[in-house]
Amino acid sequence: MKQTVTIFWHRRDLRFDDNAGLYRAQKSVESNDSDTDNAVLPIFIFDREILDKLPEKADARVMFIRDNVQKLADHYREMGSDLRAFYGHPLDIWKALLDEYDVKAIYVNRDYEPYAIARDKAVADLIEARGGSFHHFKDQIVFESDEVQKKAGGPYTVFTPFFRTWKKNLAERMSTLPNGEPVSYYLKPYPNGEYTDRLLQTKDHQPVPTLDEMGFERADDFIPPDHVTTGLIKNYDKTRNYPNMEGTTRLSVHLRHGTISIREKVRKALALNDTFVKELVFRDFYSNILQSFPHVVDAPFRPEYADIPWRNDEAEFKLWCAGKTGVPIVDAGMRQLNESGWMHNRVRMIVASYLTKHLLIDWRWGEGYFADKLLDYELASNNGGWQWAAGCGTDAQPYFRIFNYDSQQKKFDAKYEYVKEWVPEYGTPDYPAEPLIEHKVGRERALDVYKTALTAARE
Ligand SMILES: Cc1cc2nc3c(=O)[nH]c(=O)nc-3n(C[C@H](O)[C@H](O)[C@H](O)COP(=O)(O)OP(=O)(O)OC[C@H]3O[C@@H](n4cnc5c(N)ncnc54)[C@H](O)[C@@H]3O)c2cc1C
Structure with missing residues (x-):
């Protein structure tokens, strides 16, 4: 006979404590099924729809997720339960789970990204077609x-x-x-720890897939404390x-x-x-x-910014990515990103402004580069930050306010300590003598291009 379960699917909530969806799953077992053998089975899916698209095999994010799924599995095991972790395409995994168990319900915390919404809808359709239910909660x-x-x-x-x-x-x-x-x-935190008796008790522990099994390698560990x-x-x-x-x-x-x-x-x-x-x-x-406003994913929030004639000079973009623009604070920021997977917020604003205004490169190029490199990459904040810098977003600074990178340097890194940490050759003949484009010239060019495009769009 199949085991009856209510499945809680961990995604962007790799913790046991204070977890809204997990709490609801635990409570549902108590309220509806006290006379059945229904119990909560927690799972995680290493999603190939996402992982197959990652450019690097040594990706610290995958390592971070895997390490934390392992920690979570260990925690469930201490409670006599287990977290089943899978590697594959979510719909395939779910079809197999619905065959293996008598799944009464699936519980998740909501994810608002377009891919996740479509994925969850497909999973909800799948379980509902088999007489089960799909429940989602706010948590993140x-x-x-x-x-x-x-x-x-x-x-x-x-x-x-x-x-x-x-x-x-x-x-x-x-x-x-x-x-x-x-x-x-x-x-107030959700008291998940008070309901551990609702978790499926099992000694049948299956190992969490290793990085190697998923085609990844360990990356440099640069994860700050929580x-x-x-x-x-x-x-x-x-x-x-x-x-x-x-x-x-x-x-x-x-x-x-x-x-x-x-x-x-x-x-x-x-x-x-x-x-x-x-x-x-x-x-x-x-x-x-x-x-x-889900259109922001690939278009400007303000439609009149859709036709800015970006220069999109590939050589300049490469120099920006590598931290070799000749603007010390921009170069320090890009190198911090490349070497550590994180960049200070003030500097994110400066490098984004430099790319979109001074170099007139499409904000989506910068957004994509950040998405590949940032350990904290998330669509909503990254998109919001880039559209803000490019002037085309919701609460955007107007296009004619253009960051002066020299003033930013003087104000926020007056002694060049940050610059020297990330650009060791700064101040030597190995560092470019001139920036790719000087502030005043870049500013005038950006003002001209933006103004012309916006005037045309409004006519
Ligand atoms: C161009 C650009 C791209 C960005 N991309 C991302 C991204 O992909 N992921 C991301 O989490 N943040 C992003 N940010 C926002 C911000 O830079 C980072 O959240 C912050 O630098 C993270 O460092 P921290 O945890 O030390 O932040 P703290 O200053 O300690 O702030 C605490 C928390 O508040 C939130 N937060 C702070 N500032 C912002 C902000 N401006 N927008 C949204 N949330 C904020 C973050 O969750 C952060 O961890 C971006 C900003 C810009 C200008």
């Missing part, structure tokens, strides 16, 4: 797009009023959720803009893969530093934009 952000709306209805497209309403909503919900709800106030000091958060507003300091949290990789809970971080941040809360809310903002 605090508010979804239908929860932060303008007074007159509709999504915000400017961050500041979005943030104001976000905070108002939070304050209201913290006080009005009725007692007895699983979260008695809004950001906790930060109170001091860092308290001082965040004073330190966050200086790339030579350890002044930001580097939590982005963990937030990306759900190895930490956003609710936990917001809860702590609320008591410590409003600027830090604001940055966490930027994640919600860009996710909301992606949910409400």
